[in-house]
Amino acid sequence: MQSDASDKFKDVHGHHLIAGHYHESDTYLSKRLEGMKDWLITYTLDGEGYANTPEMEAVCRAGDLMLLKPEVPHQYGTRKGQHWHFVWAHFSPQQVQHMWLPTQEIYVKTIENTSVQRRIYRAFRKIIVDSTERGTYWSELCYNALQEVLILLAQRHQQKLDxxxxxxxxxxxxxxxxxxxxxxxxxxxxxxxxxxxxxxxxxxxxxxxxxxxxxxxxxxxxxxxxxxxxxxxxxxxxxxxxxxxxxxxxxxxxxxxxxxxxxx
Incomplete structure (x- = not known):
């Protein structure tokens, strides 16, 4: 997940999307002193991760969705003494409606509803498979699944239901x-x-x-x-x-x- 690696994953429109499923020990660390051009979204399945910017700190636990804003110096990784089991995607801000994106440098939301948790994980699995397979309309399929995750996140923010x-x-x-x-x-x-x-x-x-x-x-x-x-x-x-x-x-x-x- 180096900052320049995603260039080789650009689609024909110049936008890129790369996704993965990681299970990392507490030696895992990614540091970008100049930030990155894309958004990072993670969904923690188990264990604990963290993310830091000059202005904010956040911890990610099971059921947490995290969004990390572009153009912000940051580092993220596994918390000491923990493991971090998570799915993730880097995506272009030009491909997603801005109304679904937060304004904070780091945004973390705990998803408590088990049905919504399963739905989010299924969406990430679609993103991972389609971005890896790269078949016809792979980018459209990936961004449809990603937008589903972002809409579910916005819905949780608005409704505030138990x-x-x-x-x-x-x-x-x-x-x-x-x-x-x-x-x-x-x-x-x-x-x-x-x-x-x-x-x-x-x-x-x-x-x-x-x-x-x-x-x-x-x-x-x-x-x-x-x-x-x-x-x-x-x-x-x-x-x-x-x-x-x-x-x-x-x-x-x-x-x-x-x-x-x-x-x-």
Whole structure:
């Protein structure tokens, strides 16, 4: 990971992206007295790393995403007495929307949600494979996966939801057709039903069942607008097994019937 090594990884547009998966002892150190032209992003899987600039210091532990800004003198490596297991990528700032990038020289965010952690790691694996294989449209594939990571990071910064509430929302969105019960969701999350219900309502303003119904009705509205499926079929598609209940919920959110909504 020397500062000049990435030049040979430039694509046809002059932008470069290089990525890897490292497991390093506490002798690992990378030092750049003049900084670098690209961004560095790391995601720590295990152990501890660190990064220093003249103005900032940061420690990276399991679940931490770190971004290191271009043109800033820095060094980073494994903390003494530790190992550092992490995935990383250097990327061109010209290829990423600036709204997804932090302003700090070093930015570290802990990702507590286990589903989001898995999603970020899968995105890094895609970047590593595509940047190594360099097949057709490899750069576009890499930057799509990288932007997914950056958007997930920005989402964590904006929402500030408890990781367990995020897990519930993801669980519901992945399986909106399931006949969910609070007790089953609470067992999956690892909280009592009463504690989970209180936490979810406190953070979102809705009960879990209300949130699930909103997801189902939003999806139903999209299906009604963009497919030829009947209102009854749509109700089944999104998880309502009682058509009258579906009708009542649809009126609650859209103030009209599913059929009238489609015609309108």
């Amino acid at each position: 990781a367990r509430v995020e897990e519930v929302l993801l669980l519901l969105s992945q399986s909106i057709r399931e006949p969910w019960k609070i007790e089953g969701i609470a067992r999956t999350i690892g909280l009592s039903p009463s504690r989970l219900s209180h936490l979810f309502k406190e953070q979102t303003g809705h009960s879990i069942i209300e949130a699930l119904n909103q997801m189902r009705i939003r999806q139903a509205a999209l299906l009604l607008a963009h497919t030829d499926r009947s209102a009854f079929e749509v109700s089944q598609d999104v998880g309502f097994h009682n058509y009258n209940h579906f009708m009542n919920q649809f009126r609650k959110y859209y103030f009209t019937t599913p059929t009238a909504y489609r015609n309108r």
